[in-house]
Amino acid sequence: MTDERHSLDSPVDALTRLFFILGSPVAHVRAPVVWSALFKRYGVNALMLPADVTVSNFGAAMTGLKAIENVDGAIFTMPHKFAAMDHAEMLTQRAQRIGSINLLRRLPDGAWEGDNVDGAGFLAGLHADGVTLKGANVYLHGCGGVGRCIGWTLEMEDIASLTVHDADEERERELARSIARVSSARIAAGIPSMTDIDIAINASPVGLKAGDGLPFSVDALPPHAVVADVIMEPLTTALLQSAHSRGLKVHHGRNMMNHAMPIAASFFGFPASFDWNGAILQKY
Incomplete structure (x- = not known):
């Protein structure tokens, strides 16, 4: 057969x-x-x-x-x-x-x-893109499934602070409280002063649909800030376009899936020798 x-x-x-x-x-x-x-x-x-x-x-x-x-x-x-x-x-x-x-x-x-493996893939993508997390002040917008995963993964890194925000205030506070119990970084809930943020991450679905507004403004971010999105399609969301227009470094959502693939493949039992994250995937 x-x-x-x-x-x-x-x-x-x-x-x-x-x-x-x-x-x-x-x-x-x-x-x-x-x-x-x-x-x-x-x-x-x-x-x-x-x-x-x-x-x-x-x-x-x-x-x-x-x-x-x-x-x-x-x-x-x-x-x-x-x-x-x-x-x-x-x-x-x-x-x-x-x-x-x-x-x-x-x-x-x-x-x-x-x-x-969302968080592990997101983190691997950041490292591959040359983004430094050590000592960074991070803002995470969205505390749903992917946001929680990224938040918990960031907690294991040597960041200075993590501020989480969600339209659901209870979900936002619960994530901040649970991470704060075990983290040595400063953990807060709400919207931070964006002038102090080194890495701003959209982990919400805002930007997935045509006509969506921005999940947050990039206007006050410092020139060295990195703006990341988890949305894979469109490749360049309105948020990333806004950040690019300001000259900020942007990190596309497709990085998370590409770099999570080898981790997921291992979980499903496929050989590590397979090039699950080869150069061809980066062209998509």
Whole structure:
């Protein structure tokens, strides 16, 4: 059957292993084309498929997905990273700390384990882009699934301070309080004086839709500041365009996914020798 798949240049056969990315909307996600292209390149008989699942249908979708024997894993994007926790029998230590997951894998015994690599990917992307975190004053806008992950990851770095803000004030305060319990950095909730900020990060969905306003103003940021966004499409959000116009260094959202891919691939059990973050991905 595999020989037939190759001879017909078909992407699937009856032995194909399936991975899904679940979100709503999913039209903007890059994971299906990038992961599936890399599976083909390295001879892995697998596909990454998009699943547009609303919040009200998420539980039913997960029950069905986990019942399909050739489904090996899933990736979660907005708005499912918190609800996905309920569908993991086991959690990595990192996921337990963050309180949300963006990965779920089927273990050999049939149990499902969750992890969250958003923050690790974001951090790896910053380092690759030459952004220095040591001693930095950081502003994090958005305390949802990806924001929490980035916040907790930043806490483990040698930053000077972290200020978090969210439209949901209770979510904002809860994240600040929980990080402050274990962090040696100054942790605050609210909107800081932007003149003191070295790295400003948008971890909210503001900027995803055409016509969105800016999640925050870049006008008062110092000339050396870095402005980062987690939104992958459009590549250059209104926030990053505004920062670029001021001559500030910008960090695109696609860096997070590109640099999280090798971490996620390892979690799913694929060889480290695969070039999951090769130069070709940086061109997307």
